[in-house]
Amino acid sequence: MNLTKRLLGSSTLNVVEHGVRFIAMFLVTPILIAGLGGEQYGVWLLLMTFFSYYSLLDLGMGIAGVRFMAKAMGDGGADVAMVLATCRRFFRRIALVSGLVTVVGIASISLLFSASGHALNAQLVIAICGAGISVRFMLMIFQVVLKSHLRYEVIALASIGRVIVQSVLVIVCVKAGYGLVAIAVVVSACDILQQIAQCRFARPLVKAIDSPAGLNAGDIGKRLVRYSMTSFGMRLSITLKDRIDPYLIGGLLGVAVVPLYSIGTRFLFMAGDVINALFGGQFLAAFSRMDGAGDQLSMRSKFLVSLRLCGSIATFICAVLVIQAGVFIDRWLGGGFRESYEVLLIIVFPYALYMMQYPSFSIISSMNKHSHVTRITAIGSVINIGLSVALGIYFGFRGIAWATAIDLGIVYLILFPRVVCLHTGVPGSSYLSALLRGVVPVAAGMYCSYLALRGWLEPSYSRIAFLGFIQASIFCVIFWIFVLTNIERAWFLKVIRKKKSPVV
Numbered sequence: 001m002n003l004t005k006r007l008l009g010s011s012t013l014n015v016v017e018h019g020v021r022f023i024a025m026f027l028v029t030p031i032l033i034a035g036l037g038g039e040q041y042g043v044w045l046l047l048m049t050f051f052s053y054y055s056l057l058d059l060g061m062g063i064a065g066v067r068f069m070a071k072a073m074g075d076g077g078a079d080v081a082m083v084l085a086t087c088r089r090f091f092r093r094i095a096l097v098s099g100l101v102t103v104v105g106i107a108s109i110s111l112l113f114s115a116s117g118h119a120l121n122a123q124l125v126i127a128i129c130g131a132g133i134s135v136r137f138m139l140m141i142f143q144v145v146l147k148s149h150l151r152y153e154v155i156a157l158a159s160i161g162r163v164i165v166q167s168v169l170v171i172v173c174v175k176a177g178y179g180l181v182a183i184a185v186v187v188s189a190c191d192i193l194q195q196i197a198q199c200r201f202a203r204p205l206v207k208a209i210d211s212p213a214g215l216n217a218g219d220i221g222k223r224l225v226r227y228s229m230t231s232f233g234m235r236l237s238i239t240l241k242d243r244i245d246p247y248l249i250g251g252l253l254g255v256a257v258v259p260l261y262s263i264g265t266r267f268l269f270m271a272g273d274v275i276n277a278l279f280g281g282q283f284l285a286a287f288s289r290m291d292g293a294g295d296q297l298s299m300r301s302k303f304l305v306s307l308r309l310c311g312s313i314a315t316f317i318c319a320v321l322v323i324q325a326g327v328f329i330d331r332w333l334g335g336g337f338r339e340s341y342e343v344l345l346i347i348v349f350p351y352a353l354y355m356m357q358y359p360s361f362s363i364i365s366s367m368n369k370h371s372h373v374t375r376i377t378a379i380g381s382v383i384n385i386g387l388s389v390a391l392g393i394y395f396g397f398r399g400i401a402w403a404t405a406i407d408l409g410i411v412y413l414i415l416f417p418r419v420v421c422l423h424t425g426v427p428g429s430s431y432l433s434a435l436l437r438g439v440v441p442v443a444a445g446m447y448c449s450y451l452a453l454r455g456w457l458e459p460s461y462s463r464i465a466f467l468g469f470i471q472a473s474i475f476c477v478i479f480w481i482f483v484l485t486n487i488e489r490a491w492f493l494k495v496i497r498k499k500k501s502p503v504v
Helices: 002-036 038-058 061-074 080-108 119-138 140-148 152-175 180-209 218-243 245-253 255-279 281-292 296-333 335-356 359-366 371-424 428-456 461-483 486-497
Strands: none
Touching: 002 038, 002 152, 002 255, 002 296, 038 080, 038 119, 038 180, 038 218, 038 245, 038 255, 061 080, 061 140, 061 218, 061 281, 061 359, 080 119, 080 140, 080 180, 080 218, 119 140, 119 180, 140 152, 140 180, 140 281, 152 180, 218 371, 245 255, 245 371, 255 296, 255 335, 255 371, 281 296, 281 359, 296 335, 296 359, 296 428, 296 461, 335 371, 335 428, 359 371, 371 428, 428 461
């Protein structure tokens, strides 16, 4: 139960963090578009997409480090120091590789922007943000230690502080007439400050597990690398699927169309971030501990519970997006971005299938069976890229959106559930039953709420907030009555009653 409470607390604070991010995006995006202009903002989006690929440079070692460190703690902690030493050496080398990638990016940027006059600014942005990312890799071992100890609240609080400070400074820079380079300085400086804050809190944990024994870590190193390379393949496939579209649109349709597409997908990515905050890394660490302790039965039982809860929350989030995103975009950015809602509608249902099954990534990774998922996500990425080019030429950004939807549907409706059940030992009937119990009542309730409230939909923040409150209230009732079990309701009531008591 202590583990459950820690997961619940971490997940709650992670959701708060993403709520702060959403508010920051809501406030900053219109100011960026107005201050930079559509084309400059498109350049900024393309550069941020480029930096999102830097996360792949760790070759999956971040996930591998969390899994192996948590597993070692679960089976007695004999290998924790060796995992720490191996990961620390690896991240230092990756920091150097990151610097080399930045140099190559600066040298190559003229190939993308030679005709647009944005080359110099883009090179400066890459230099500034690339240097900041290299520092992040140098300090990444502290984040791995925090995650393996389930100290996600530290990471969330540091992130909340960064988002607030960064948003304020970006708004000040844009209002003062500064451009992309000044914004890059703000973003990079705030990211480094977040890493330093995490480092300060993680140092006692690092000192407690650090040991000279970590110098002889040959076997651990080999197992870490094997695991990390498989994780890297899975992350590469998913990242290509999520992040390649802006470049295809920029190349086929022009940089100015990128914001139109990205605004629609941004809502989905933020929804995915919320699901990751609730059911992501902390569940990987928790499942890895159970796996290390040999508690397979409990691990599968808790997985089915997390699958049911995740399915219900993902369904609610996607239903709200379908119902309210259109009027929200009209009020937020104006009628010029109305087609962004079309992009969202095309992708939202297959993307919901991906979000509903998010805990599956954690359990299959904790059991070191994720190589099978890597294969199917790689197949999906190839399908996505091929279809995006073909459909994008004939149907524009809508064709690229349909390509992504087709890929997601094939992978997460057909291939992914079968692979997870086959390699984790979870019966397919139990997997499907857990999903349906979470999805069906919420989907039915949200559809009924749409029929009852659709006449109230209009581009007004007060109306959107009021309807959102009603929908959230309906969801809470459905979640409590139909999704939770009697035992879970009793446990939640017990936790609430003891909320004011000190927890040991």
